[in-house]
Amino acid sequence: MLDEKPARHEVIALPPLKMVLVHAKDKPVNKAEVQSAIKKVSSAPVTREEKVEAQSLIKIIEHLTKGTNDEKPMTTPARPVDVLRLHFADAVQENISLAPYTSARIGGPADIFVMVKSANELMGVMKVIWEQAVPYTILGGGSNVLVSDKGVRGVVVLNRAKEVLFESGAQPTVWCEAGVIFSNLANRCASKGLAGLEWAATVPGTVGGAVYGNAGAFGGDVSQNLIWADVLTKKNGVERYSVEQMRYAYRTSVFKSGNESAIILSAMLRLKNASAEEVSAKIIEFSERRKAAQPPGASMGSMFKNPVGDYAGRLIEAAGLKGTRIGNAEISTLHGNFFINHGETRAEDVHALIRLAQETVAKKFNVNLELEVELIGDWSVER
Numbered sequence: 001m002l003d004e005k006p007a008r009h010e011v012i013a014l015p016p017l018k019m020v021l022v023h024a025k026d027k028p029v030n031k032a033e034v035q036s037a038i039k040k041v042s043s044a045p046v047t048r049e050e051k052v053e054a055q056s057l058i059k060i061i062e063h064l065t066k067g068t069n070d071e072k073p074m075t076t077p078a079r080p081v082d083v084l085r086l087h088f089a090d091a092v093q094e095n096i097s098l099a100p101y102t103s104a105r106i107g108g109p110a111d112i113f114v115m116v117k118s119a120n121e122l123m124g125v126m127k128v129i130w131e132q133a134v135p136y137t138i139l140g141g142g143s144n145v146l147v148s149d150k151g152v153r154g155v156v157v158l159n160r161a162k163e164v165l166f167e168s169g170a171q172p173t174v175w176c177e178a179g180v181i182f183s184n185l186a187n188r189c190a191s192k193g194l195a196g197l198e199w200a201a202t203v204p205g206t207v208g209g210a211v212y213g214n215a216g217a218f219g220g221d222v223s224q225n226l227i228w229a230d231v232l233t234k235k236n237g238v239e240r241y242s243v244e245q246m247r248y249a250y251r252t253s254v255f256k257s258g259n260e261s262a263i264i265l266s267a268m269l270r271l272k273n274a275s276a277e278e279v280s281a282k283i284i285e286f287s288e289r290r291k292a293a294q295p296p297g298a299s300m301g302s303m304f305k306n307p308v309g310d311y312a313g314r315l316i317e318a319a320g321l322k323g324t325r326i327g328n329a330e331i332s333t334l335h336g337n338f339f340i341n342h343g344e345t346r347a348e349d350v351h352a353l354i355r356l357a358q359e360t361v362a363k364k365f366n367v368n369l370e371l372e373v374e375l376i377g378d379w380s381v382e383r
């Protein structure tokens with residue numbers, strides 16, 4: 001016999017409360033309707049989680065209906081930040097400075113800031129962002145970006161999804177979520193006697209950022225390790241991209257070049273069996289080489305891509321620009337392609353140095369320096 005009792009979710013009032021907010025985005029909502037939904041939720045048999053969710057819904061609705069009365073429908077539309085908070089609670093913050101989330105320690109605030117701790121959470125956040133039609137930016141380690149002083153409009157999603165799964169055997173692999181810090185992953189591989197990612201042990205940032213930009217060092221790069229990446233798009237949901245579909249070239253991919261747009265959720269990387277000592281020794285050698293060549297201090301790494309057959313750092317040095325300073329931003333005295341933040345540096349000053357380097361090198365050597373670092377946020381010029 002069929003059980004004729006209504007399913008629990010039909011009796012409680014969370015769905016009607018949510019509908020109130022969904023509709024509040026497009027049209028005014030009647031306060032009496034809201035009060036009846038609140039009444040239902042207070043008398044329904046809810047779990048602790050549902051109660052917490054209902055309370056946060058009620059708080060938002062109360063905020064939206066402030067100053068309205070029963071006769072007058074509320075007119076304030078639900079803000080995307082409120083809708084995100086409904087689902088992700090305290091992981092959602094407003095007006096958060098992005099400087100601490102970048103390696104250069106530069107940049108203004110994100111209107112809305114959400115930290116995700118798993119690929120599932122990342123997918124959930126993106127679903128709401130797409131439903132709400134808010135602009136968004138994904139940030140991994142913030143080590144290849146210059147964030148504008150005016151900050152970033154819409155939502156900045158900080159990816160801290162860190163699941164890792166090793167597969168041993170004759171052809172070992174590692175699968176990981178995109179928020180894993182690449183250098184940590186490389187060191188974990190070393191301790192397990194798995195070779196292939198030694199080059200990545202000294203590259204700052206996340207696996208997602210590296211897969212996006214085809215990061216590389218010491219002769220290795222992502223294109224040589226990646227088997228596939230799972231990516232998320234609004235149109236197609238989750239799709240598996242083979243390394244060929246990533247269309248990798250020097251420090252770029254199908255996504256970085258702007259030909260397609262997607263969020264990298266996770267990656268499957270090829271490894272090789274080796275001894276832990278061998279792999280660790282290679283990592284130590286690479287770290288020492290980097291220490292000797294790379295200037296200390298807060299930076300974004302190499303500012304420009306190396307032009308074919310030459311080095312951006314050499315050209316900037318030959319143009320006499322090493323040590324040039326605007327505000328607290330300086331073209332390193334040690335390496336022309338590193339721009340250092342000497343403290344409280346404005347993104348605008350770094351940007352002025354970028355233009356100076358590009359113009360001087362173009363004039364002296366007829367070479368156009370292409371940015372490797374991405375400018376993100378609001379770079380509009382006020383008139």
Ligand SMILES: Cc1cc2nc3c(=O)[nH]c(=O)nc-3n(C[C@H](O)[C@H](O)[C@H](O)COP(=O)(O)OP(=O)(O)OC[C@H]3O[C@@H](n4cnc5c(N)ncnc54)[C@H](O)[C@@H]3O)c2cc1C
Binds near residue numbers: 140142205299300
């Ligand atoms: C001191 C220093 C040394 C460096 N040395 C090297 C080097 O040797 N080789 C090298 O290649 N790079 C180097 N870099 C640059 C940087 O480490 C790499 O580009 C790195 O891969 C960026 O990863 P991230 O997580 O920090 O990306 P972020 O800076 O956070 O983001 C960079 C871009 O990737 C996008 N992105 C990030 N995560 C995702 C995702 N999950 N899905 C979709 N898009 C995403 C962002 O939206 C942004 O457009 C260096 C940087 C520093 C500061």
